[in-house]
Amino acid sequence: ALGILGLIAAVVTIAVPRWKVSAFIGQNIITAQVQEEGLWMECVVQSTGQQQCKAYESLLILGSDLQAARAMTIISSMLTVLALLILCAGADFTTCIDNEDVKPKVSLVSAIGLIIAGLLLIIPVSWAADNIIRDFNNPLVPQSNKRELGACIFVGWGGGVLLMLAGGLLCCFSRPRSGGSSGTAKYYSNSA
Numbered sequence: 001a002l003g004i005l006g007l008i009a010a011v012v013t014i015a016v017p018r019w020k021v022s023a024f025i026g027q028n029i030i031t032a033q034v035q036e037e038g039l040w041m042e043c044v045v046q047s048t049g050q051q052q053c054k055a056y057e058s059l060l061i062l063g064s065d066l067q068a069a070r071a072m073t074i075i076s077s078m079l080t081v082l083a084l085l086i087l088c089a090g091a092d093f094t095t096c097i098d099n100e101d102v103k104p105k106v107s108l109v110s111a112i113g114l115i116i117a118g119l120l121l122i123i124p125v126s127w128a129a130d131n132i133i134r135d136f137n138n139p140l141v142p143q144s145n146k147r148e149l150g151a152c153i154f155v156g157w158g159g160g161v162l163l164m165l166a167g168g169l170l171c172c173f174s175r176p177r178s179g180g181s182s183g184t185a186k187y188y189s190n191s192a
Contacts, residue, residue: 002166003087003114007080009159010121014073017041017053018150019128023136023143036150039070065131069124073156076120080163083113087170104174111170118163125156 017038036043043053056062089096090106097103129149136146 002162002169003080003084006114006118006121006159006163006166007077007084009155009162010073010077010080010117013121013125013152013156013159014039014077016152016155017043018152019069020132020147021150023146023148035147037147038150038152039066039073065124065127069128072120072124076117076160076163079113079117079120083110083117083167086110086113107170107174111167111174114163114167114170116167118160118165118167121156121163122160125153125160129153 017040018036019039020037022035032047034045036045041053041055043051045051059067086106087110088094090103090110092103097106132147132149132153135141136148
């Protein structure tokens with residue numbers, strides 16, 4: 001369940017254009033429109049509720065942080081889906097894998113995938129947050145160009161923590177069962 005919630009948060013972080021939101025500081029108190037920027041587009045939201053969005057025209061005009069954020073968040077989502085499918089294949093209630101000794105190892109692979117996916121979601125969100133805060137505190141940046149942290153930054157942090165928590169819990173609970181030394185039961189017949 002934590003992995004699925006982390007996947008939903010990752011998809012919201014990718015899709016919603018609220019990474020950067022216009023800041024209302026100093027003389028910039030015009031609240032008739034709010035500018036929002038995301039991974040794929042930038043939007044202007046009017047006070048009447050109207051929203052106009054424009055997709056970025058070229059990948060080459062984007063900053064390196066935005067290009068890396070696109071790649072890392074998409075890889076994070078794909079890795080999360082793959083890890084959850086592997087987890088379902090190696091779960092105790094499925095019969096995809098018949099060998100009971102292999103199932104904990106499959107769950108461990110899924111756990112490592114979820115931890116890596118969580119890191120791949122936290123890194124670009126933190127990088128973007130650092131750039132936003134640095135530009136906000138930079139006196140050379142005009143006040144009209146200063147941005148604040150958008151909601152997707154916080155959703156991304158939460159999703160990354162959920163994915164890492166899911167992977168950590170799976171690491172704790174995906175240990176091989178204690179039993180015989182070889183792990184397989186051997187049956188001998190009583191012959192006279």
